[in-house]
Amino acid sequence: MKSTVAKALFNSYSYAEYRKLVTDLLSEGKSTGSQQSESLTNYSKLNEARMNRLEKTITISEVAISKLRHLDNHYIWLVISEGWCGDAAQILPILNKMAHESDKKIDLRIVLRDENDELMNQYLTNNGRAIPKVIVICKEAGIVRADWGPRPKGATELMETHKREVGPIDEKIKTDLQLWYLADKGISVQSELVEIMENIKYNRL
Structure with a gap:
């Protein structure tokens, strides 16, 4: 395993620990990350509400x-995230439920982007x-087999179309993106991650 990945894993959070970290920082009027601002804290508050809802639905x-x-091996999903990230708030609850339902084949771990530059x-x-x-x-081989993100293909296409036709990211596209996630109901994240895991299973080194 690459030393950078191993180091990140050593300092990683479980999903519950990550949620608690974000909540505790919000209680102090802060967000995760090296930069602090009112807008980032507000995004974190909004994301916490989204994650609370998604965990139930x-x-x-x-x-x-x-x-x-039915995966042949056990895997770690190491996720780079931040509490203020809207995409992460939509995706992490799905990953957590997938890991929970995997019968311990998947172990979900989370690290903060700004604390893991390398x-x-x-x-x-x-x-x-x-x-x-x-x-x-x-886990068995101790090697990175794949990576995914930062968004499902449909969400990526939505953002690329906006950038091409409108320009920089604005509040409208942020709203449109959240509506896309709401309509998708986590189906794209599930199918894309399962496809990756299936490809690993049938194309082992």
Whole structure:
């Protein structure tokens, strides 16, 4: 396992620990990350409400559950995130439920982007530090097998269309993106991650 990944894992949070960290910081009027601002704190508050809702409403498909439980090996999903990230708030509750339903085949761990520069720089998206980023690690082999993120394909296409036709990210596209996630109900995240895990299963080194 690369030393950068191993170091990040050593300092990673469980899902419950991550949620508590974000909540505790909000109680102090802060957000995660190296920069602090009123807008980032407000985004974190909004994201906490979203995650609370998703934890109650998201369901994992029987197909996804079956495939995850029949993986040949055990894996770690190491996720790079921050509490203020809207995409992370939509995706992490899904990953957590998938890990929970996997019969211990998946162990979900989370690290903060701004505390893991070296790791983040290894998993850039179009040279940008976009999050969340899921790094798939095979426990038995101790190697990284794949990565995914920062968004499902449909959400990525929505953002790319906006940038091409309108320009910089604005409040409208942020709202449109959240509506996309609401309509998708976590289906895309599940199908894309399951496909990655299936490809690893049938194309082992």
